[in-house]
Amino acid sequence: MANNRRIRIELLWFLFILPVLAFYLIFFIVPSASTVYYSLTDWDGVTSKFIGIDNFIEMVHDQMILTSFGNTAMYAVFITIVQNLAGLVLAVFMVKNIAGVNFLRTIFFMPYVFSALLLGYVWSFILEPNIGVVNNVLEFARLGFLKQNWLGDPAIGRWMIIFITIWQCVGYSMVIYIAGLQAIPKDMYESADIDGARPFSTFRHITFPLIAPAFTINIMLSLIGCLKLFDQIYALTNGGPGFATNSVATMIYNLGFGSGTRWGYGTAMSVTLFVCILVISTIVLPYLRRREVEM
Amino acid sequence: MKKFLTLALVILTMVSVFAGCGTAMAQDPGSGTPAEAAATTTAAVPVSTQTPAEAVTVKYMTWDYSDRTKSTDAWIQALKDKYNITVDMQNVPTDQYAAVFKTHFVANDMPDLVKVHGIGSDLMVSNEKVQLKEDSFADISGISSIAGYIPSVLDSVKVNGKLYYVPISTNVLGVLYNKKVFTDNGITVPTNADEFNAACDKLKAAKITPVASGAKDAWSTQIIPFIAFGQYIDGKDDTIRNKLADGSMKYADISADVTKVLNVQQDFAKKGYFQDNYLGTDINVASQLVGTGKAAMLICGTWQVKTIQDADPNGQVGFFALPLNAAGEKIQVPTNANEGICINASSSVLDSAKQALDYFLSPENQALIMADLNGISTNTQVKPEAAFLQDVAAAMANGNVQPVWWGCNGLYYPGSTSFKIDMQIQSLMASGTTTDKFISDFDSANAKTLGK
Secondary structure, eight states, X not given: OHHHHHHHHHHHHHHHHHHHHHHHIIIIIHHHHHHHHHTTBOOOSSOOOBOTTHHHHHHHHOHHHHXXXXXXXXXXXXXXXXXXXXXXXXXXXHTSOOTTHHHHHHHHHHHHHSOHHHHHHHHHHHTOTTTOHHHHHHHHTTXXXXXXXXXTSHHHHHHHHHHHHHHHHHHHHHHHHHHHHHTXXXXXXHHHHHTTOOHXXXXXXXXXXXXXXXXXXXXXXXXXXXXXXXXXXXXXXXXXXXXXXXXXXXXXXXXXXXXXXXXXXXXXXXHHHHHHHHHHHHHHHHHHHHHHHHO | OHHHHHHHHHHHHHHHHHHXXXXXXXXXXXXXXXXXXXXSEEOOOOOOOOOOSSOEEEEEEESOGGGSXXXXXXXXXXXXXXXXXEEEEEEOOHHHHHHHHHHHHHHTOOOSEEEESOBOTTSEETTTTEEOOTTSBOOOTTOGGGGGBOHHHHHHHOBTTBOOOOOOEEEEEEEEEEHHHHHHTTOOOOOSHHHHHHHHHHHHHTTOEEEEOOTTSGGGGGHHHHHHHIIIIITTOTTHHHHXXXXXSOGGGGHHHHHHHHHHHHHHHXXXXXXXXXXXXXXXXXXXXXXXXXXXXXXXXXXXXXXXXXXXXXXXXXXXXXXXXXXXXXOEEEEEEEOEEEEBTTOXXXXXXXXXXXXXXXXXXXXXXXXXXXXXXXXXXXXXXXXXXXXXXXXXXXXXXESBOTTOTTOSSXXXXXXXXXXXXXXXXXXXXXXXXXXXXXXXXXXXXXXX
């Protein structure tokens, strides 16, 4: 009797979460599952035929796809490292009691507030080789020999994408590091002072270990963000010239869906990207968590 | 009090942001401004002003509202005034049009009037990448205003005797040039490849960029190859395009000619005819370079004249066909009469949709559209008056007009091929691929499509 009553109560509670579950099922689980299915078809947006793992086999042999994976790895490694280093350095200065610190924090954080697409388009005007500010300022300063095809040369274009993404996102990393730094008890620094620790030693042995949780969050967020990098590339180079600066995400759009016919192929690329992010996160996150405990 | 004020400020900000999110998609017919008579074209054939008994709303989907705003507003207003038809317009961004079109098609909820980039002979809407069925759109052959259109244009787009849309204007590929730069440097319009090269060399010597290239926009890198294809392949045998489309011929079979076609642009680049850093320059900046006299020519379609003219409203922009011909050979002028409005055959307001299309195709309305487009109308009752359009007409009269350039109307390659020709040509310019690889990748993508 008591059991039945408990089951009824449990069912009643379950009824309350049913709408949310249905919503989650319809708008997340079903589309995700259908993504996996469509990756095994030649879906063109209208019709589809099951073709097994043909899309994945083709992907392995497609030089453009391999290039986009290489580019994505390059973006992920450099942006994650530099963004976090720069964010940490900025945070260390922005927690000091200096005049105008709040204003400076706002300035550094501001680019992150704006749309990446919008900033990408603004930067593409700034870096335009004929009428852009950068080349014209260089010309005016008699440094014309430094003028470059900033976005039209694949080798430079990739670095510009990295630079602009770091410029936009460094403020976000800085804010997380500031939160981490402000949570460190002041008495630890006082003890270090009394013990005669130098600033670098203080940073190495007190600050850095104690901001490990902030470090973990920042690394994971920037890594996953870079693996999905799309907006900046779309606005700055659209993956070009040709396919030279594409990331996997822009390649999915350009080749899979932009062509209008290879939606199955695009879906297969999406699944591959998802698996890559899953694998990298599964390896990196526990490592960083372990490091937090060790420190 | 402070909290209340902050809350009020936040609400006000959000309301203003959301109000700003409104788009021009759903047009209020009452707000449209009737356009004035076209400045560059003339037409004076009235359309019947029969008013239906009750108000009807016709849904219309397009991508081109931004470049023909004035004429579209005028058309919407006229339909309301003359026929009590309200047009509910959905203006979709160009790069999303194919996906939206496809979504409507699959969901079987196509708007009553739908703009298409062109329907191929195999009923493939090539840009939108949708294979139509014969009954997807209504046969509009019976619409009265069609009588004013060039019969050969209508014949070229009929599929199995049915007319699904009327291409309203012809785009012509060629050279848009700054007349003052030519005059100042003593250059006359070249009529063959040698004269063209000599003109470019002379401009280069005068420290003026001969040809502005907007190669950052992948689509613009196709124009020179399109013209070269017309000159070196279509000009020789115009049945090749059909064979390439149905797979009975491969690009590898004519690789020498295709290589010649693809090399024209590469040669211009090697000779230094383009400005420095052309791969980082978009088409609008390239157009401005011509408009302001920093460059002499832009090889593009006639639609680009407005951007060049906007850079210097007092400047004079001329047009001539790109002369890739040897002396004594006929110059080829690639054109494409495409883009038109289809009527959803399952529309619940079929008669009103036909009436709206009838007025759209009327010379009175077409004159306004051509004024917006600076285009060559396919309606014989709409005559060009602007100097630029007269140059275009002269180029067409003096050359051998190709009705469809490389890639149009489901010819040249299967309409649903996955080969992204624009990005591949751009890649070729950036040394990201080779001509041989271009040809083999193209063939393999086409074979795969045909196999499917």
